[in-house]
Amino acid sequence: MNECIIVGIRPQFIHLFGLFRDKALPEEITVINTGQHFSQNMSQIFLEELELPATVNLGMRSKEDGEYKLTRFVKELDPQPSKIYVIGDSTTTTIGAMVAKAFRLPLVHIEAGLRCNELIPEEVNRRFVDAISDELWAPTSYARANLLKEGVPGEVKLTANFRLSSFLEVIQKVEPKPCDVVCEFHRQNNVDDIARFKRIIDALTNSNRKVFWSVHPRISSNPACRTYLLKPMGNVTISEPLGYLEWLSYLKGADTVITDSGGVQLEAYELGKEIITLRSDVEWKHTLDRSKLIGDNLEQLEEILS
Numbered sequence: 001m002n003e004c005i006i007v008g009i010r011p012q013f014i015h016l017f018g019l020f021r022d023k024a025l026p027e028e029i030t031v032i033n034t035g036q037h038f039s040q041n042m043s044q045i046f047l048e049e050l051e052l053p054a055t056v057n058l059g060m061r062s063k064e065d066g067e068y069k070l071t072r073f074v075k076e077l078d079p080q081p082s083k084i085y086v087i088g089d090s091t092t093t094t095i096g097a098m099v100a101k102a103f104r105l106p107l108v109h110i111e112a113g114l115r116c117n118e119l120i121p122e123e124v125n126r127r128f129v130d131a132i133s134d135e136l137w138a139p140t141s142y143a144r145a146n147l148l149k150e151g152v153p154g155e156v157k158l159t160a161n162f163r164l165s166s167f168l169e170v171i172q173k174v175e176p177k178p179c180d181v182v183c184e185f186h187r188q189n190n191v192d193d194i195a196r197f198k199r200i201i202d203a204l205t206n207s208n209r210k211v212f213w214s215v216h217p218r219i220s221s222n223p224a225c226r227t228y229l230l231k232p233m234g235n236v237t238i239s240e241p242l243g244y245l246e247w248l249s250y251l252k253g254a255d256t257v258i259t260d261s262g263g264v265q266l267e268a269y270e271l272g273k274e275i276i277t278l279r280s281d282v283e284w285k286h287t288l289d290r291s292k293l294i295g296d297n298l299e300q301l302e303e304i305l306s
């Protein structure tokens, strides 16, 4: 038996903690980190804080490079893996799935069946991986229903929501840091559409409310966005991405959460926070009964923050 799980981005490191905690994976498993998230505060800090097992880091530089390095790595494994697990909806998920299928290895997709019904990159990744997986672990009954309705060829299983397992364990250890609004967003349409990005920043900057904003590297590495970070921002405190424990202390202490992150929506919902979602639809559908979808109506955001 030589099972492998492939991770590479912040939410996958968090997820891994829940998978081990719930004993959903064999104790002996090779953890392969593609290195998609490479900065210390998006990767290593999670491995250390959550005391995750040692990982092999492939140091991928692009999707193609990641696929090449993972192919080479899996080819040299002796014995060959008996199963490959991938998680979620990232480039790492897709690369892992493609390499598993290239070697004709059984593929398990963890967090399968989520749908936001917009063809954003994350949805493309999920649909692709769901279509080629042998086992699909659905974290909710509506995710399971999506898979059955689509008639995916693999075996669909309803499992625990391991991302939530991680959160529920870690949140108990965290003292709340009182703050009014916390903010974290990074999806393509909120960052690469610079006019939209500017309106979001203006709404935050012009607000009388105190905002704590954890700035995702997709924003700080975009030169057009970066110029806005250098200007005075009123009551907004900006921060590098934080480790899980510190971030959760802000989340726990907040009244309102502004986000486009699936994971943050899920966590803010569990904490009973007011959630403002910078999207038109979401994959964690149960959060919709308490979150406000901003979609294209940015005036709504300006009103909430005024």
Ligand code: UDP
Binding pocket: 010, 011, 014, 184, 214, 240, 241, 242, 243, 244, 245, 247, 248, 260, 261, 262, 263, 264, 267
């Ligand atoms: N998070 C974190 N530090 C931060 C911001 C977010 O640890 O500064 C956590 C957050 O609590 C959530 C996860 O990162 O569990 C979300 O990751 P991301 O938004 O990158 O991915 P998504 O959930 O959208 O797949």
